[in-house]
Amino acid sequence: MALKEKYDVVVIGSGPGGLAAAIAAKQNGAEDVLIIERDVELGGILLQCIHNGFGVEILKQDLPGPSYAQRFINDALALGVNVLLDTMVIDITPGRRIFATSRGAFYDIQSRAIVLAMGCRERTRAQVRLPGTRPAGVYTAGTAQRWVNVEGMMPGKRFVILGSGDIGMIMARRLTLEGAKVERVLEVMPFLTGLTRNYVQCLLDYNIPLQLRHTVKSIIGNNRVEAIESIQVDEKWNPIPGTSEIIPCDTLLLSVGLIPENELSRQAGVQLDPNIGGPYVDDNFETSVRGIFAAGNVVHVYDLVDWVSEAGFHAGRSAARFALSERRREVRHVKMIPGENIRYIIPQEIDKQNLEGDDIRLQLRVRTPVESPVYVEVRSQDHLIARKAEPYVRPGEMVTLTLNPKNYDDVNQASELTVAIVKR
Numbered sequence: 374m375a376l377k378e379k380y381d382v383v384v385i386g387s388g389p390g391g392l393a394a395a396i397a398a399k400q401n402g403a404e405d406v407l408i409i410e411r412d413v414e415l416g417g418i419l420l421q422c423i424h425n426g427f428g429v430e431i432l433k434q435d436l437p438g439p440s441y442a443q444r445f446i447n448d449a450l451a452l453g454v455n456v457l458l459d460t461m462v463i464d465i466t467p468g469r470r471i472f473a474t475s476r477g478a479f480y481d482i483q484s485r486a487i488v489l490a491m492g493c494r495e496r497t498r499a500q501v502r503l504p505g506t507r508p509a510g511v512y513t514a515g516t517a518q519r520w521v522n523v524e525g526m527m528p529g530k531r532f533v534i535l536g537s538g539d540i541g542m543i544m545a546r547r548l549t550l551e552g553a554k555v556e557r558v559l560e561v562m563p564f565l566t567g568l569t570r571n572y573v574q575c576l577l578d579y580n581i582p583l584q585l586r587h588t589v590k591s592i593i594g595n596n597r598v599e600a601i602e603s604i605q606v607d608e609k610w611n612p613i614p615g616t617s618e619i620i621p622c623d624t625l626l627l628s629v630g631l632i633p634e635n636e637l638s639r640q641a642g643v644q645l646d647p648n649i650g651g652p653y654v655d656d657n658f659e660t661s662v663r664g665i666f667a668a669g670n671v672v673h674v675y676d677l678v679d680w681v682s683e684a685g686f687h688a689g690r691s692a693a694r695f696a697l698s699e700r701r702r703e704v705r706h707v708k709m710i711p712g713e714n715i716r717y718i719i720p721q722e723i724d725k726q727n728l729e730g731d732d733i734r735l736q737l738r739v740r741t742p743v744e745s746p747v748y749v750e751v752r753s754q755d756h757l758i759a760r761k762a763e764p765y766v767r768p769g770e771m772v773t774l775t776l777n778p779k780n781y782d783d784v785n786q787a788s789e790l791t792v793a794i795v796k797r
Contacts, residue, residue, distance in 0.1 A: 376457075376482060380405040381696035382689070383471055383484040385462050385637065388417025389678045390669020391490030392445035393685025394692065398488070399452040401693035407455045407482070409462055409473055415449075416442035417492060419678065421519045424543055430679040441678065465641040467662050485696035488688050489638055489652070489660070489667040493631040493674055495540075501629050503535075505592030508599075514540040514628040521547060529624025533601050534558045535589050539567035541628020546575035555581050556620050559603055561588040561610065566630075568676060589625070590617055598623050631674045641665055649673045658688035664699070666692045707784055709735070712752075712793030716740045716768070723790075728781040735774045739794055742767040746797040749774050753787035766794055 381403040384395045387410040398406045414420070419427070422438030429435055432444065450456075460475040469487050473480040495513040503511075512528055518540060520526045530553050534541045537560040545555045558576060563586050565572055576583055590604040590612065605616035633651040635643070643652045644661035651672040652660040658668050668688035669681040707723040718737045727733070735751070744765050749772055751759040761774045774792075776784065784790065 376407075376480060377405055377455075379483045379485065380407045380455075381484070381700070382406045382486045382488060382692045383482060384408045384488045384490055384689075385465075385471075386410065386417065386490035386492055386669075386671070387412075387415040387456075388490060388492050388669065389419060389442070389445065389681040390492070390671070390685035390688070391417070391488065392442070392449055393682040394488040394490055394666075394668055394689035395449050395454045396445065396452060397686040397689030398486075398693040398696075399449075399454055401690045403486075403693040403696050405455070406453075407457060407484075408449070409457045409460050409471070409482075411459070411461045413459050415446045415456065415458070418515070421515075421522045422543075423522045424547070427678050430677065431682055438678070445682070462637055465637050465665075467642045467665075469664050485664065485699040486692040487641075487665045488685075488692050489635075489641075489643075489665065489671050490669050490685060490688075491634040491637060491671045493633045493670040496627065496630045496632060498627060501535075501627070503589055503592060505589075505602075506594055508592065508594035508597050510594070510598035510624045511592065512624065512626055514538070514544045514626045517624075517626055518544055518547070521551060527551060527553065529553065529598075529622075531556060531622045532624045532626055533589075533603075533620055533622045534626045534628055536560060536628035536630070537562075537566050537572070537583060537585075538628035538630060539571050541626060542567050542571040542575040544626060544628070545581050546579055549579050549581065555579075556622055557581075557603070558583045559587040559589065560585050561606060562586070563608070567628075592625060593619070598625055601625055631670065633671045633673065635671060638667065638671070643667070657691035658684065659691060659695070664695055666695075703788075707787050708789040710789050710791045711737075712791040714739050714741060714743070714766075714794040715792050718792050723776075723784060725785055728785055729778075732778075733776040735776065735792065737772050737774070737792060739766045739768055739772065743794060743796070748795045748797055750793055750795050751776070751780075752791050752793070753783060753789075756783065758783045758787075758790060762797065 382398040384391045387408050395408050419438035419442035425435050427436045427441035460473050462473045464472040469484045471482040495515050517528045532555045590602040593600040600619050600621045603618050605613045652667045658666045666688040668684040675681045709718040716738045749761045
């Protein structure tokens with residue numbers, strides 16, 4: 374795909390939040406909308422969520438994840454949203470410049486507005502500091518979900534699940550349906566951390582025990598998990614002596630919480646809320662950096678995918694409005710471009726609304742001295758707008774040049790003006 378020099382809106386991530394944002398941006402006037410997705414297809418985590426429960430609020434239908442995603446993919450493509458797949462964004466600047474890489478390619482993309490929709494990731498064994506040996510057979514619940522639902526591979530036969538998060542409970546049911554034995558779901562908190570409906574439909578309906586205020590004391594095994602040692606904890610999470618139990622298993626799944634994925638947000642200078650790890654946003658879903666918006670699980674972890682999509686729609690509308698205002702501003706402003714031997718020019722832009730009776734003074738400095746007569750020229754492409762003769766120019770001495778009303782018709786027709794030093 375041939376990339377444009379500049380997009381109205383770039384959406385990073387194509388899960389439910391990103392797809393909804395791209396659709397809403399298009400529907401609200403954004404001309405050029407691009408989705409950048411690191412996977413090889415659109416849809417995000419929805420593609421591995423083959424269970425029902427998606428779309429009840431937005432679509433008034435109870436759909437599996439891939440079907441829900443396909444509705445939004447079809448809408449986005451029908452609206453003309455551009456897509457860049459298998460591409461990893463590696464940096465974002467506060468000026469909304471995006472650097473990304475793909476197989477043998479590097480992209481430098483400018484956008485008038487950005488929507489961050491990178492979603493979230495699971496906490497790992499290292500982040501919850503589980504003691505014991507380091508054998509094979511310890512996975513996050515989401516990893517196991519992808520293996521079973523997408524790759525067609527079973528990660529084990531006998532499971533213990535740590536954490537009562539939704540993915541863990543859903544995988545307890547899924548693994549049971551595939552013939553595996555789920556011995557136990559352990560939860561360190563004194564309450565369920567996922568949805569009650571998943572507890573009923575995934576654990577109670579399949580007679581899978583849930584033990585609250587229990588955690589993994591240690592992992593046992595050399596090459597492969599052989600068992601885990603569970604233990605009960607008190608209200609301060611301290612182990613209660615005499616309550617440990619060895620539970621034989623070959624696989625331990627972790628469903629111990631999700632973290633908004635905000636490395637790119639930090640690089641862009643976005644302020645993060647320390648309580649949830651996601652960006653501070655206003656009611657337009659705009660972050661602390663002007664023109665950068667965020668929506669979905671990258672802000673905070675939602676209970677329902679429908680709510681993620683609603684947030685995406687809102688962020689996409691806001692991003693489109695911002696991009697259109699930037700377009701109007703760009704049309705209204707003339708950029709001053711430093712040309713030959715010009716270090717900088719003040720002002721960097723000229724507001725066409727000010728092209729009335731007053732003179733506009735340009736102030737600039739050169740990069741290197743020229744000790745012979747020169748012209749300081751202002752051009753719009755090949756058309757000369759203004760010229761001033763100088764006997765010499767030096768970096769330590771500011772040069773001034775005045776645009777007066779006789780130049781304003783030419784300035785008004787230009788999108789940018791180049792200032793350069795030309796030898797006489």
